[in-house]
Amino acid sequence: MRLFLVLLCCLPLSSKVSAQTAEIMKDPFAHTYSIVARDAKTGEMAVGVQSHWFSVGSIVSWGKAGVGVVATQSFVNPAYGPNGLKLMEQGLAPAEALTILLALDEGKAYRQVAFLNANGETAVHTGEKCVEAAGDFAAENFSVQANMMLNDKVVPAMKKAFLEHENLPLAERVLKVLQAAEAAGGDIRGKQSAALIVVGAEEVEHPWEEKKIxxxxxxxxxxxxxxxxxxxxxxxxxxxNRGDLAMEAANVEKALEEYGGAMELFPENLEMKYWTAVALANSGRMDEAKPLFEAIFKADPNWKEMTRRLPASGLLNISKKELEELTK
Incomplete structure (x- = not known):
């Protein structure tokens, strides 16, 4: 009870002092479909969302490593994000946290909100004033929710996709869910923006470490x-990034393996080719490095000047003669 009274006094959840429809309509208008999910194997947590609304990810998706994730949508009250995470960090279960915040929100009939914590517990609310087709499904480790959809097939399609793709990494699994929602009909207005965040299973020391994706x-x-x-x-x-770490540890073979994986996924990216060439040169394999360098320099001569600058920083360890020959 004391916690509730503190929240009632201090947390700015209700964005309007009036529950009148005209006031609620002034809140951000992110009608959408979304998923909050947890990978049971890794403990990672994610939010995925798509909408016919500009920059949906800036207001719908919230997450904190080791704590949980939140999706807040329909007529959005963004305060559900940080306040929900704060309550779950204090040890409240998603259902308890959501109940407290809904009690403080005069516009709850227009909200759609989903909470998930690091234990895989979920809670979801779809207000009775959300525009049809609106609905949700919550279970252990995931909740899917949608409003203003073309039809009532979207939520079942999302549930099915999540359950069918448990073999995928969490981010790719969430993407499959969003794609299934769109294939089932999606937002009745169409499509415009999307977002995907993934946070880790353990709390982190620094804010910049919060989001893995x-x-x-x-x-x-x-x-x-x-x-x-x-x-x-x-x-x-x-x-x-793993290749760079391997280079720092002077593990050239590991670096080449990682850089090769990057090039396989993104073969047209010059930077990925470039650092592969640097790793080859540093391991004394200039015969293999030279063709890569030449192709990169032909595509963009700035990389040649970049190469001249690397030895001074200790990032390219070849002889002066080899450098001159390479960059002539």
């Missing part, structure tokens, strides 16, 4: 197609 498509004719492309690029850069 943080992708937004704010305005696009095919937001889910673009989101899928961005996720593929993100995975390629994960290979790149």
């Amino acid at each position: 943080d992708l937004r498509v704010d305005d696009h004719a095919e937001p889910l197609v673009e989101l899928e492309r961005l996720l593929k690029v993100a995975r390629a850069y994960e290979f790149m």
Whole structure:
């Protein structure tokens, strides 16, 4: 009870002092479909969302590593995000946290909100004033919810897709759910923006470590197609990051393996080719590195000047003669 009274006094959940429809209509208008989900094997948690509304990811999706994730939509009260995470971090179950916040919200009839915590517990609310077709399904480790859909097939399609793709990494699994929603009819107005965040199972020390994946498509004719492309690029850069760490540890073979994985996912990216060439050169394999360098320099001469600058930083360890020959 004391916790509830503190929240009642201190947490700015209710964004309007009046429950009149005209006032609620002024809240952000993100009618949409979304999923909050947890990977039972890794403990990672995610939010995926798509809408016919600009920059849906800036207000719907919220997450904190080791704590949980929140999706707040329909006539959006963004305060459900940070306040819901705060309550779950204090140890409240999603159902308890959501009940407290709904009690403080005069516009709850217009809200659609889903909470999920690090234990896989879920809670979801679909207000009776949400525009049809509106509905939700919540179970252990995931909740899917939608409003203003073309039909009532969207939520069942999302549930089915999540259950059928448990073999995929969480981000790719969530993307499959969004694609299933769109295939079933999606938002009655069409499509415009999408977002995907993934947070880890353990709490982190620094704010910049919170999100393992943080992708937004704010305005696009095919937001889910673009989101899928961005996720593929993100995975390629994960290979790149591991390759860089291997280079720092002087493990050239491991670096080449990781850089090769990046190039396989994103073969047209010059930077991925470039650092593969650098790794080859540093391991004394100039015969293999030189053709890569030449192709990169032909595509963009700036990389040649970049190569001249690397030895001074200790990132390219070849002889002066080899450098001159390479960049002539």
